[in-house]
Amino acid sequence: xxxxxxxxxxxxxxxxxxxxxxxxxxxxxxxxxxxxxxxxxxxxxxxxxxxxxxxxxxxxxxxxxxxxxxxxxxxxxxxxxxxxxxxxxxxxxxxxxxxxxxxxxxxxxxxxxxxxxxxxxxxxxxxxxxxxxxxxxxxxxxxxxxxxxxxxxxxxxxxxxxxxxxxxxxxxxxxxxxxxxxxxxxxxxxxxxxxxxxxxxxxxxxxxxxxxxxxxxxxxxxxxxxxxxxxxxxxxxxxxxxxxxxxxxxxxxxxxxxxxxxxxxxxxxxxxxxxxxxxxxxxxxxxxxxxxxxxxxxxxxxxxxxxxxxxxxxxxxxxxxxxxxxxxxxxxxxxxxxxxxxxxxxxxxxxxxx
Numbered sequence: 001x002x003x004x005x006x007x008x009x010x011x012x013x014x015x016x017x018x019x020x021x022x023x024x025x026x027x028x029x030x031x032x033x034x035x036x037x038x039x040x041x042x043x044x045x046x047x048x049x050x051x052x053x054x055x056x057x058x059x060x061x062x063x064x065x066x067x068x069x070x071x072x073x074x075x076x077x078x079x080x081x082x083x084x085x086x087x088x089x090x091x092x093x094x095x096x097x098x099x100x101x102x103x104x105x106x107x108x109x110x111x112x113x114x115x116x117x118x119x120x121x122x123x124x125x126x127x128x129x130x131x132x133x134x135x136x137x138x139x140x141x142x143x144x145x146x147x148x149x150x151x152x153x154x155x156x157x158x159x160x161x162x163x164x165x166x167x168x169x170x171x172x173x174x175x176x177x178x179x180x181x182x183x184x185x186x187x188x189x190x191x192x193x194x195x196x197x198x199x200x201x202x203x204x205x206x207x208x209x210x211x212x213x214x215x216x217x218x219x220x221x222x223x224x225x226x227x228x229x230x231x232x233x234x235x236x237x238x239x240x241x242x243x244x245x246x247x248x249x250x251x252x253x254x255x256x257x258x259x260x261x262x263x264x265x266x267x268x269x270x271x272x273x274x275x276x277x278x279x280x281x282x283x284x285x286x287x288x289x290x291x292x293x294x295x296x297x298x299x300x301x302x303x304x305x306x307x308x309x310x311x312x313x314x315x316x317x318x319x320x321x322x323x324x325x326x327x328x329x330x331x332x333x334x335x336x337x338x339x340x341x342x343x344x345x346x347x348x349x350x351x352x353x354x
Contacts, residue, residue: 073168
């Protein structure tokens, strides 16, 4: 009996990490999508109110190898352009292909609730990734952001930078049970439109609410001057120095929820500034603007039935118009995929749509 008790204790110790987390644009699994009719006034996203948002205090870490590594990881997230951006003085450290910082999307260095935080993500990995059709590690996920959101190249697997980012992600998951949901992850979930999002109306919303900070051409505001490796005080939303068309923020559901719960900068999910309709439309406008292209996007999601309904690039399994995948409405796409999924012996319909 004593041996059995010791074994149970050991297994429980494995199940709860002393220090977990990760990344990306995965939706919070604790939040249920709520497709439905749009609301005409600003409304808070729904997340469980019985939970509180807790972020480990990095300032309490000792000034030792672990503490310094974690803090360097935070610096890489907050000051990416200055440390591994395309303008840094050492060409060997130019890994990012644009001058964004990771926290341009993962707000407050990945610690803001529903601001695409890293809190709790490390405990999700390794896991199956539909985009690659394989089980991937947290390092794989980081590399995905490097080549998509940062429009750059992978970090060397054994580099100080990779070690530090993983350490920071792990620190932010301190005490999180392996595989358990973390309330406040992702960008949130608001009701979906029953119509297609309207980029033309979104352009007007952008001019009124976004252009003052992000620029009338989405160019953002530099922290310093061109070439000084200081990056942006306010990031560009499209154009050559923005994320490429394979990034998670080009998916409308991600972008619209992120905008609703975080923009204009400073708002929170409890008190959004934009209505749900305006958030969907302005996100559609931003995502429709030109940006760098990622090669070989047709290799993403080898199982087309697992492709997100809002993936803005083909090929698709359902044969529906590609514009609907970009702008919605998305429920008919889900219905079509569901119908195909229950007929596994029947090949998905062929389509000329890319």
